[in-house]
Amino acid sequence: MGFLRKKKLRKEFDNKLIEQLMRQKEEWNRQKRLIEHSLEPSAEVLHELNVAEAKYFFYLREAKKRNLRIGGWK
Template sequence: MGFLRKKTLRREFDEKLTEQLFKQKEEWNRQKKLVEKSLEPSAEVLYELKVAEAKYFFYLREAKQRNLKISRWK
């Protein structure tokens, strides 16, 4: 019984992780485009870009560590 519960929890967490990974990738790309279009990006915008990048790579590392099979790479 405990094994089935663990498998269900893992699947739910993996789905949430996948959603967060794609959301963060979109946010990172949005921040990159903003910096590219700016003539002189402010320090705050550059900071937001670094934060978005760090979050995305954190989620990506976590997905790789959990051996997630992501079928909908964008």
């Protein structure tokens, strides 16, 4: 009985991780576009870009560690 619950929880958290990964990728791309369109990006905007990039790669590493497949890629 405990095994089935554990499997269900893992699947639920894997799905949440995938959602967070995709959301963070969109945020990182939004920040990059903002920098590209800025004449003189401020230090705060550059910092937010670095934070968004770090979060995205954190989620990506975690997804790879869990061997998750998203749309045909690992």
